[in-house]
Amino acid sequence: MNDIFKQTHKNNIPTVVTAFDTQNEEGNIENINLIESWQQVNKQVAQACAQAPRQHNAVTLLAVSKTKPAEMIVTLARQGQRDFGENYLQEALEKIQVLREQPECKPIIWHYIGSIQRNKTRDIAENFDWVQTLEREIIAKRLNEQRPAELPPLNVLIQVNIDNEDSKSGCLPAELPALISAIKHYERLQLRGLMIIPAKANTDAFARTKQLFEDIKIEHPELPQWDTLSMGMSGDMGEAIANGSTMVRVGTAIFGARA
Numbered sequence: 011m012n013d014i015f016k017q018t019h020k021n022n023i024p025t026v027v028t029a030f031d032t033q034n035e036e037g038n039i040e041n042i043n044l045i046e047s048w049q050q051v052n053k054q055v056a057q058a059c060a061q062a063p064r065q066h067n068a069v070t071l072l073a074v075s076k077t078k079p080a081e082m083i084v085t086l087a088r089q090g091q092r093d094f095g096e097n098y099l100q101e102a103l104e105k106i107q108v109l110r111e112q113p114e115c116k117p118i119i120w121h122y123i124g125s126i127q128r129n130k131t132r133d134i135a136e137n138f139d140w141v142q143t144l145e146r147e148i149i150a151k152r153l154n155e156q157r158p159a160e161l162p163p164l165n166v167l168i169q170v171n172i173d174n175e176d177s178k179s180g181c182l183p184a185e186l187p188a189l190i191s192a193i194k195h196y197e198r199l200q201l202r203g204l205m206i207i208p209a210k211a212n213t214d215a216f217a218r219t220k221q222l223f224e225d226i227k228i229e230h231p232e233l234p235q236w237d238t239l240s241m242g243m244s245g246d247m248g249e250a251i252a253n254g255s256t257m258v259r260v261g262t263a264i265f266g267a268r269a
């Protein structure tokens with residue numbers, strides 16, 4: 011499957027948003043392979059839940075669609091995939107626009123999982139349902155001010171640099187109390203939990219993050235929506251689920267390698 015996608019999308023780039031051919035969609039080999047990969051990942055998630063053991067619906071699958079075309083998102087949305095994650099703002103805004111105009115698609119839940127500079131906050135606040143990469147109070151303040159009144163509060167996760175790596179974004183665990191105390195007062199933000207990208211040689215990052223998550227839940231009973239622990243990607247989703255992840259962010263295993 012991946013080879014077919016790589017070839018096709020290499021030729022289609024630079025634009026990630028291309029015209030739809032809904033007539034041919036069902037019989038298209040690329041779509042069949044994409045759907046099979048997605049079903050396989052769903053099966054892996056279900057198996058990891060059964061082994062943990064956790065409820066089968068305890069874990070949300072977030073399909074990380076960065077660099078992948080809008081048609082692929084439509085294909086999976088038609089199968090019932092609801093949550094999609096995007097890292098690059100401009101690319102994401104194009105896709106969100108295109109998909110809003112697809113009446114046959116159920117509404118998609120869009121998660122912003124890229125780094126956030128100050129000049130991006132308005133577009134993020136106006137177009138996304140979740141932000142998983144909050145790490146600074148100034149960004150939280152801006153998102154809160156810029157979230158449109160007619161939309162529900164923006165769901166936010168704090169990204170934690172759990173292995174204290176220079177190359178990674180996120181606040182340090184020691185910075186969490188101050189950040190949480192600030193964010194919880196913002197009425198247009200709904201603080202839902204934590205997100206991590208552990209180090210490659212991660213041994214116990216998932217368990218340490220789960221502990222942090224549970225400690226915060228006990229310390230902050232005033233946060234009833236504190237319910238989301240976003241950890242686990244294509245290579246480590248099983249381990250993350252075994253350690254209490256409630257949301258896995260999976261790109262490669264669903265869509266194939268990125269160009």
Ligand SMILES: Cc1ncc(COP(=O)(O)O)c(C=O)c1O
Pocket residue numbers: 074097123124207243244245259260261262263
């Ligand atoms: C924040 C984040 N989460 C998840 C993923 C998905 O990773 P993978 O393709 O290994 O599943 C990416 C991909 O770049 C990412 O940036």
